[in-house]
Amino acid sequence: MRFVLRSIMGLFLFAVMLGAIGFGSYRFYSAMTTPREARLQPPSERSFMANTATLEAVTVAPQITAYGQIRSWKTLQLRASSDGRLVEMSDAFRDGARVKAGDMLLRIDPAEATSRLLDAQANLADAQSDKAEAEEAIGAAERELEATRQQVELRKQALDRQKQLMEKGYSTMALVEQEQLAVASIDQSLNNRLQSVVSARKRIERTDFAVKRGEVAVQDAERVLSETTVTAPFDGILDTVGVTLGRRVSPNEALANLIDPTALEVRFSVSTEQFSRLLGDDGRLLPQPVRVVLSLGERKIEASGLLERVAAVVGEGEAGRTLFASLDVTADTVFRPGDFVTVEVEEPALSGVALLPVSAATEDGRILVVGENDRLEELQARILRRRGDELIVADVPFGRDYVRERLPQLGAGIRIQERPAPTTGTPPAIVSTAPLASPSDVVTLDPERRAALLAQLEASQMPQDRKARLIEALQQPEVSKALVERIEARAGRRG
Incomplete structure (x- = not known):
């Protein structure tokens, strides 16, 4: 069995050796039979795939993002105008309750104010009675003055007759002197009547002043009585309610705050550079549109507004400027004074610029554009704004293709194979597209x-x-x- 395994291993190694010898012989034969020109031909240049797009001239309205706080420019502090005990209170007089203009909120005990009004009315009636009596008295004094004047004329005529009779010898000097004494006496009476008329007229003036003072006192008493009932001067929401029914309040004591929910504005700060972009040619603040976003968990509430004014002073230790923008909200808005919100201010539109992805340029704004023979050229662009994953640049050759992603292997002089990026439509921030071709x-x-x-x-x-x-x-x-x-x-x- 061992002999068979060794034999198989030997055959396998022999076959491998024969294969290696055959491959080497083939390579040697190919090298010897290949023409010299083909062996000396340089290898083909390597090209790289790159995502490209065309530089298009557009008009873009950049945005400034800041953070601010909602505040109300129409807040009224309700205060007690008189001293007294609270005898009536509306059910809506609570924190967060909505009230309408003219709604009764609470009433202070009107007993003292009513007593003051009755006294003022009685004093006014006395003054009016005195005035009427003075007017009747001056009438009588003027009639007496007229009668005395007639008597003076008669006495003077009698004196003249006595003088004529004395000249003719029919009268004596004693009678003439008697008539002269009578004229002097009646003149004295006339002066007394004149003084009575003057006194009566002065009395009328004094009674006129008394009547006017009485009318003012009545009006003041009526005002105090009306102010015992506190009503809402405008539609709003109550805040900081600090009184209860039956409590005694003192004059000028704070009762609550009334906030108008439609009179809201946002206060936020921007840097000096951002502030300069919001100024017109005359140095005044432009009324740019503003969008305010309130984050409530996963839900976001938005409201539009308009840039309105700049803070009067720069706070100590602060940089930039503090701006105020009025909000266009309704009475049922969710926004409340004190909310921290995100503010997006739309800058004046920039014309003749291009939108590039951040990956297409270096930090200093160098981009790669496609030149002749599909070779890359490096150009310097001027970065105007950085907006998320996009750059707003100027001073670029519109109409030429550029590389959307600067990969490490790409650089000036490299040949590429273009792979255009798919078009996804016009970005929302683009206002209009206008080629700069002459x-x-x-x-x-x-x-x-x-x-x-x-x-x-x-x-x-x-x-x-x-x-x-x-x-x-x-x-x-x-x-x-x-x-x-x-x-x-x-x-x-x-x-």
């Missing part, structure tokens, strides 16, 4: 040349999706000059 960058093809280019594309080995895109471009009335030259150059290299 009239000198497009050509009008004659039918023969167009047919020749289409035939070259049909015969090429490029992927079907890219081939269909290029055929569609060639069928347009005006075709990019760079595209035509690239297709013709590839056809010349294959020829």
Whole structure:
């Protein structure tokens, strides 16, 4: 048995030796019979597969992401206007309760205010009575003054007659002097009547002031009485309710806060660089749209708004600027003052830029573009914004293909085989797409040349999706000059 195994092993080794000798003889024969030109021909250049896409000019509206806090710009602190005991309270006078404008919230004991109002009304009635009496008194004084004036005229006429009679010898000097004394006496009475009229008029003025003071006192008492009932001045939500029924409150004591849920704004901070992007040419803040996101577990609540103003001062130790944006919310909004939210501010649109994946550029903005003979060239792009997995760049050759992923084996001068990335539609942030081609960058093809280019594309080995895109471009009335030259150059290299 051992002899048989050894014999089989020997035969196996002998067969292996014969195979090795045969393979070596074949390689030697092939080397001797191959032409010298073929042996000296250099090996073919190696090319690499790379994902490519076309640099397209677009208009993009970047966004600034910040974090802020919701606050209310319309908050009223309800306070007691008078001293007293709370005798009535609404069922809605609780923390978080919604109230309507004009709703009664609570009432302070009106007994003292009612007593003050009655006293003020009584004083006003007395003042009005005094005024009426003064008006009647001035009427009597004016009538007496008029009668006294008539008596003065009569006495003067009598004096004149006595003087005429004395000149004719029918009267004596004693009678004339008697009439003069009578005139002087009646003049004194006239002066007294005038003084009575002046006093009566001054009394009317004093009673007018008393009536006005009484009316003011009545109005003040009515106001105090009305303020014993606290009502909601506007629709809102109650907060910090700190009183109970039966408690005695003092003047100016805080009762609760009333917050208007529709008057909300967000306060957030941005860096100095971000703030500069939100300024217009005149240095004023632009009213840019704002989106506020509140995270409630797995659910997110959003609200839109508008950038409104900048904080008056920069806080000590802070950098950048603090901004305020008003929110467009309804009364049933979920947002509340104090909520911490994410704020997304839309910047002014950037025109004539390109969107690239982050993997297509280095940190300093160098990208690889496809040149002649499918060789890569390295160009410097200017990075304007970094947005998630995308870059917004400028100063790039629009219309040329670029490498979407800078793999370690790719570099300037490397030949590649293009593998276009599938198109997924227009990104949401793109506002409009506008090629920057001038009239000198497009050509009008004659039918023969167009047919020749289409035939070259049909015969090429490029992927079907890219081939269909290029055929569609060639069928347009005006075709990019760079595209035509690239297709013709590839056809010349294959020829």
